Amino acid sequence: MNGDTGSAQTHQFQAEVAELLNLMVHSVYSETDVFLRELISNASDACDKIRYEAIARPELLAGDDKLAIRLIPDSAAKTLTIADNGIGMDRQELIDNLGTVARSGTKAFLQGLKDAKEGLGLIGQFGVGFYSAFMVADRIEVVSHKAGTSETWVWISAGGAGYEVAAASDEQAKAVPRGTRIVLHLKEDAARYLQAFELERIVRAYSDHILFPIELVDDKGEARQVNAASALWQRAKSEVTTEDYTQAYRSIAMAFDEPALTLHYKVEGRQSYAVLLFVPTTPPFDLSDPARKGRVKLYVRRVFITDDADLLPAYLRFVRGVVDSEDLPLNLSREMLQNNPQVKQIRSGLATRVLNELEGLATKDADAFAKVWGAFGPIVKEGLYEDHERRAQLLALTRFSTTASDTLRSLKEYVADLKPNQTEIYYLVGDSIDRLKSNPKLEAARARGVEVLLLTDPIDAFWTMMPQEFEGKPLKSLSQGDLDFGLIPLLDEAGAKEEKPSSSDEDQAILTAVKEALGDQISEVRASQRLTESAACLVASAQGRDRELERLLARQNRGGGAKPILELNMKHELVRMLATAQSAGCGDDVKDIAALLLDQAHILDGEVPADPAGFAKRLNALIVRGFRAGA
Numbered sequence: 298m299n300g301d302t303g304s305a306q307t308h309q310f311q312a313e314v315a316e317l318l319n320l321m322v323h324s325v326y327s328e329t330d331v332f333l334r335e336l337i338s339n340a341s342d343a344c345d346k347i348r349y350e351a352i353a354r355p356e357l358l359a360g361d362d363k364l365a366i367r368l369i370p371d372s373a374a375k376t377l378t379i380a381d382n383g384i385g386m387d388r389q390e391l392i393d394n395l396g397t398v399a400r401s402g403t404k405a406f407l408q409g410l411k412d413a414k415e416g417l418g419l420i421g422q423f424g425v426g427f428y429s430a431f432m433v434a435d436r437i438e439v440v441s442h443k444a445g446t447s448e449t450w451v452w453i454s455a456g457g458a459g460y461e462v463a464a465a466s467d468e469q470a471k472a473v474p475r476g477t478r479i480v481l482h483l484k485e486d487a488a489r490y491l492q493a494f495e496l497e498r499i500v501r502a503y504s505d506h507i508l509f510p511i512e513l514v515d516d517k518g519e520a521r522q523v524n525a526a527s528a529l530w531q532r533a534k535s536e537v538t539t540e541d542y543t544q545a546y547r548s549i550a551m552a553f554d555e556p557a558l559t560l561h562y563k564v565e566g567r568q569s570y571a572v573l574l575f576v577p578t579t580p581p582f583d584l585s586d587p588a589r590k591g592r593v594k595l596y597v598r599r600v601f602i603t604d605d606a607d608l609l610p611a612y613l614r615f616v617r618g619v620v621d622s623e624d625l626p627l628n629l630s631r632e633m634l635q636n637n638p639q640v641k642q643i644r645s646g647l648a649t650r651v652l653n654e655l656e657g658l659a660t661k662d663a664d665a666f667a668k669v670w671g672a673f674g675p676i677v678k679e680g681l682y683e684d685h686e687r688r689a690q691l692l693a694l695t696r697f698s699t700t701a702s703d704t705l706r707s708l709k710e711y712v713a714d715l716k717p718n719q720t721e722i723y724y725l726v727g728d729s730i731d732r733l734k735s736n737p738k739l740e741a742a743r744a745r746g747v748e749v750l751l752l753t754d755p756i757d758a759f760w761t762m763m764p765q766e767f768e769g770k771p772l773k774s775l776s777q778g779d780l781d782f783g784l785i786p787l788l789d790e791a792g793a794k795e796e797k798p799s800s801s802d803e804d805q806a807i808l809t810a811v812k813e814a815l816g817d818q819i820s821e822v823r824a825s826q827r828l829t830e831s832a833a834c835l836v837a838s839a840q841g842r843d844r845e846l847e848r849l850l851a852r853q854n855r856g857g858g859a860k861p862i863l864e865l866n867m868k869h870e871l872v873r874m875l876a877t878a879q880s881a882g883c884g885d886d887v888k889d890i891a892a893l894l895l896d897q898a899h900i901l902d903g904e905v906p907a908d909p910a911g912f913a914k915r916l917n918a919l920i921v922r923g924f925r926a927g928a
């Protein structure tokens with residue numbers, strides 16, 4: 298019996314839990330069935346845990362080694378009980394696990410849940426599983442006995458602000474010799490969860506592939522197994538229907554959508570393992586979690602080991618599923634997982650296979666691939682930054698917005714459409730497609746019909762930092778370093794005879810005067826090869842970081858601050874005016890025009906001029922002077 302047989306202690310829920318419960322209790326969601334899947338999934342996790350722990354401590358299973366989950370409806374009491382003989386929880390675990398939500402991003406999740414019309418999809422993904430039971434119950438009692446301990450504890454809550462934890466009565470303790478028994482006092486409108494056929498239907502729909510038997514207990518106390526409890530990944534592909542896969546996906550990934558891609562195969566040879574992986578259609582909720590953790594579950598000979606084995610690289614963390622090894626030892630420790638050569642081999646094989654399958658999908662069904670890319674492209678691109686080994690394959694998979702088309706393009710398509718003498722793949726990084734499209738740095742490329750990749754995902758500024766090439770063509774930023782489009786013919790040859798950047802004395806004098814006027818706000822002033830219409834733009838040096846990356850880092854106060862180069866369009870009227878002002882000895886005009894050119898270049902990059910008031914003042918002064926001179 299429990300050492301502490303004192304009266305019940307009342308605890309407050311963590312604020313986020315209280316808010317969550319409020320949402321659940323007053324739930325307007327019609328699909329409340331999901332609560333059962335959540336509780337069964339927790340029960341199954343508890344069975345997984347004890348089976349794993351028992352590898353080292355077999356005594357934990359003593360007297361009761363047939364792990365199972367039981368559903369016990371009681372029409373008279375209007376309760377539904379979900380019981381398991383898994384690992385159980387002690388007093389502190391009841392408080393920690395059922396009184397708080399440990400996951401980061403809870404606030405964002407709650408907001409998402411409030412905003413979403415169809416918020417249910419988020420419930421399981423975020424792991425508020427247990428609390429979803431308050432959609433159907435107005436009071437919940439959890440009686441739990443942790444394996445290997447001698448105490449049984451009861452957690453009780455009616456939603457609201459708090460819960461109670463007390464030592465179990467003798468009768469309760471006897472009913473739960475190990476594991477957890479969750480008694481739901483069903484709300485009036487949830488009475489259908491007392492009906493056997495309804496429970497069976499939900500189990501088949503959501504939890505058929507749970508590995509432990511789920512037994513439905515009738516009013517005579519007789520139990521009947523209602524799930525298939527088979528490891529679907531061990532079955533031959535020919536025996537599995539699309540419907541089976543969808544169900545398995547939903548139960549393994551706790552998802553509600555259809556898988557966009559299913560990989561089911563067995564590897565045999567030096568190492569044998571079965572793989573069942575899914576690419577979801579809708580992005581899982583934890584995709585932007587900074588931990589960037591994958592969730593592929595590792596089993597060893599049907600025993601669940603961990604979902605924390607990083608079986609896929611972080612940039613494939615949206616892939617869900619199972620790997621079941623025949624050869625790994627059951628008692629794999631964390632260190633072994635890190636360093637085990639067999640696990641390493643599995644990792645490498647999996648990543649390659651997933652990328653191959655994605656490639657296959659892109660070839661076979663471009664529309665389906667476009668959807669996958671739309672949902673996960675920005676994540677996959679992280680691989681361009683961190684997976685050097687597979688970079689070429691990843692670049693081939695990547696789809697880009699470009700100046701040439703309204704639909705996304707691959708580099709293969711880009712390279713097939715190169716202009717005569719074009720030896721590089723051009724790109725521009727920024728924060729929105731529309732803003733990039735009006736960026737003056739595109740002007741010279743546009744005049745030659747040269748296609749430019751428009752990169753707007755935050756990760757783009759990072760992977761482009763490293764030298765990249767596709768089929769021997771280097772990728773080149775239009776906002777960095779020197780550009781030489783000279784050999785690529787203009788579209789309108791007749792209209793504009795290609796001119797090399799001017800280097801006349803007058804031009805040189807303009808460049809020197811502007812540099813003098815702007816001082817160390819810029820590192821250099823030079824004649825531009827990229828501009829045909831606009832007067833000025835800012836670029837980074839060939840050795841420095843690209844402009845967009847500088848901006849990103851500066852925004853996060855992480856360095857940045859390298860001085861840009863100001864490029865001038867020597868044919869532009871405003872720039873030519875500098876020469877006139879200079880020869881007329883109007884030093885102030887030269888200064889104002891130079892400052893204005895720099896401010897314009899910042900604005901065209903989507904930035905605010907360093908001194909907005911000064912900018913407005915100078916602009917006004919110049920306009921007034923212009924009008925006066927013309928009057």
Ligand SMILES: Nc1ncnc2c1ncn2[C@@H]1O[C@H](COP(=O)(O)OP(=O)(O)OP(=O)(O)O)[C@@H](O)[C@H]1O
Pocket residue numbers: 335339340343381383384385386394395421422423424425426427428476477
């Ligand atoms: N039947 C059970 N047996 C043992 N522990 C349980 C049981 N049910 C819940 N728990 C514990 O309570 C925790 C919280 O459960 P909850 O359903 O809220 O989220 P979760 O299961 O951790 O997340 P997810 O739903 O994403 O798997 C679990 O992680 C587990 O530690």
